[in-house]
Amino acid sequence: MADLMHRRGLLQMSGAVIAAPYLWLPTRAEEPQWATQTVAPFVEVEIASGKIKGGHSRGALAFKAIPYAGSVSGKNRFKAPPPVESWTGVRDCTRLGSPAPQGPGTTFGEHEPKPAEDCLILNVWTPAVKDGGKRPVMFYLHGGGFTTGSGGQNIQDGSHLAATYDVVVVAINHRLGLLGYLYLGELGDYPESGNQGQLDMVAALSWVKQNISVFGGDPNNVMVFGESGGGYKTAMLMGMPSAHGLFHKAGIQSGPGLRGMSRAEATETTRRVLAAFNLTDPAKLFDVPVEKILGLQLAEGKGALATPTKEWAAHHAPKPGDRSMAGTFGPVTDGKVLPADPFDPVPTPLSASMPLLIGNTRDEAVFFYRDDPAFFKKDEAAVRAMAQQALGAKGDEVLALYKKNRPNASPAELVIAVATAMSFGNDTITLADRKSQQPAPVYRYRYDYQSNAPVKGSDWTIRAGHASDISLVFLNQEILDLQGNGPGLNEAAHAMSSYFTSFARNAAPKAANQPAWPRYSTAKRPVMLINSQCQVVNDPDSEERKFWQSRG
Structure with a gap:
């Protein structure tokens, strides 16, 4: 997919809420320096992994860059995300966290740190905390295809939605590109590879199930939705057994994902990645510096993984009904994590009881x-x-x-x-x-x-x-x-x-x-x-x- 351009918001608004014993009600907060800044008075809550500090933003409470899983660098590359590690003290969650590695000018966040391999964080916006609320949870997956984007883009800030409609909004960062979707299943014992980015989303949904009640959200009423690549990711989640039961409604905006990438196609891409690094052993990919992995990912757009064979080229040429949104990297119908194409030729039975809102511009x-x-x-x-x-x-x-x-x-x-x-x-x-x-x-x-x-x-x-x-x-x-x-x-x-x-x-x-x-x-x-x-x-x-x- 084409990358969305990085744009800064022009809106300057004052957030507004103060503390009652457990409920936060409108009043005047500190004036933000930019539209979506999280400002005082600050708020502390305790979740399963430790205490966190958030604040006020545009009429709601905001908690940003909360870890939902452990490290996915080094020996944990190309694998399912490990559990989040607990911390002591109070973790500052007033600023955005790093998005996944991607090219310059493609991240979406305002005042966002530079990309990093360990990027499994999420943001939460809510009208209130610790009030026993049972609010709908709107879990957003960002666009940018499968190679760019972040949950921190200012126009996706959840403050107004939470404050106006009494909902809890969650947006996540997850692995992208080669680090999120390289498939090694045919070349060694890597059972989750090819869908590790999707499994990050499952880990974040599991975090929601465990922790969202602290933020006044109902873990039994979760809607996953996304635009463009985020819509495609949503469609893939609907066909994943590991995600079944963790969300209950779906929204797909301009991202209809009918099918994943075939194992043969994904394996051919991986062989060419190995050749580009002059490697024969997939295990050596764990040692390749992230900068080189990103460099190859960016060069792929210029034909770095191209091949003279018509068959391979045909797989990667955008055409109606194909996986053109996924491009070279995207979810793989591996028979395990994604057992079958979710909506081709028939809809996955996992989605039978899940209402869907779908459309395009x-x-x-x-x-x-x-x-x-x-x-x-x-x-x-x-x-x-x-x-x-x-x-x-x-x-x-x-x-x-x-x-x-x-x-x-x-x-x-x-x-x-x-x-x-x-x-x-x-x-x-x-x-x-x-x-x-x-x-x-x-x-x-x-x-x-x-x-x-x-x-x-x-x-x-x-x-x-x-x-x-x-x-x-x-x-x-x-x-x-x-x-x-x-x-x-x-x-x-x-x-x-x-x-x-x-x-x-x-x-x-x-x-x-x-x-x-x-x-x-x-x-x-x-x-x-x-x-x-x-x-x-x-x-x-x-x-x-x-x-x-x-x-x-």
């Missing part, structure tokens, strides 16, 4: 072309060449169909519509269709709010592009980002955050002054179009859906 692909302003000026001939390259003989047929349904669309707008369907839209529909055959309800949406954030070097805006919905889910629309600052933004943010939090509470998405959201089925295919004024439409763009589904 209307103009996803704008995000991925935003660094190429010349794209937005392409003429019909150039667009036709792009379609033929991507779809072969079907290219002209696809363009003709989309042009018929969008007679006033520019050439670039046609490409955006087609690319959005191929990258996220089609698999979102497929996953929703298959999951809807199970007893638990499915609710499908399309995010339509049109951002006015400019695309540099063009006369375009981001529109309803990929990742422009993140800040709205978290009710952080004041922090300037991809969502822009146009009319109707507040209404759209309250609608989307209300739908998500009410779904987390009781699996029934609702929002004040917005329409009721019907359960999804393949009979009518109702989709909530989320905007400043939402609406339900049955089977939007049905002709295009039928075309793609006819292709298989």
Whole structure:
């Protein structure tokens, strides 16, 4: 996946709460130096591994960089995370922790330390502590594909969501890239390798089960959700026996994960990693400095692991229905940690009783072309060449169909519509269709709010592009980002955050002054179009859906 750009929030707000014996109520706290800073008065609580200190942030309590597992460096690389080690004294949890190793400019946090191999920490935002609360827990998995990102990005800060809707929000960092998803299962006795990043998430969910009641959360009402790569990770968790019972609802935003990477494909990648380091013994990978591992991971994007064989190249070429979000590194359907592809060809039975909220943005692909302003000026001939390259003989047929349904669309707008369907839209529909055959309800949406954030070097805006919905889910629309600052933004943010939090509470998405959201089925295919004024439409763009589904 393309990396989200690092952006600093512009919002300056004063947090506000003081102590009662066990409950924290609104009052004035210390003025923060940046929007999401954790400030005094500070708060101490005790969890299973020791005492921690948090503070106030934007109307809620925040506890950051809490360890949920032990060290995963050295001899613990490529393995399931070990238990967290206890500590004495009071651990300062007022600042963000390190994200997983990744390239410069790709971390998401504001005032975040540099990446580190030992990165298994989580952040908690809550309205109150030690009050006997039974609040829904919203457990967020960050985007950035499987190679970048962190749970500390400012627009994903959980303070507003916790304070406004009386929920507990958790966001985690976990292993990424080679350290999180390199598969050694066919080359030695490494039973958890290939999915160690996913097992980090299971460890964090186990931490939630053990500790979240201290923060007023209900361990028996946990929703896992995520955007982009975070949505894909959520789908994979739904098919993991070790995660079963640790969460009870799921939300997938622009990240429909139908299947994992095959063992053969993952093993071939590993052989090429070993060759790149001039190694024959996988055990020697434990001694490779993390800087070299990250260097190879970054170089892979430039073909460092490429091979002249057409078969291997075909596995790694993005195409509709493939694991293009995972790229070279991602969860492996190994028959153990991930026994089967979660939603291909049928949904995992592990998800049968789990309600699902799923959707994508209307103009996803704008995000991925935003660094190429010349794209937005392409003429019909150039667009036709792009379609033929991507779809072969079907290219002209696809363009003709989309042009018929969008007679006033520019050439670039046609490409955006087609690319959005191929990258996220089609698999979102497929996953929703298959999951809807199970007893638990499915609710499908399309995010339509049109951002006015400019695309540099063009006369375009981001529109309803990929990742422009993140800040709205978290009710952080004041922090300037991809969502822009146009009319109707507040209404759209309250609608989307209300739908998500009410779904987390009781699996029934609702929002004040917005329409009721019907359960999804393949009979009518109702989709909530989320905007400043939402609406339900049955089977939007049905002709295009039928075309793609006819292709298989």
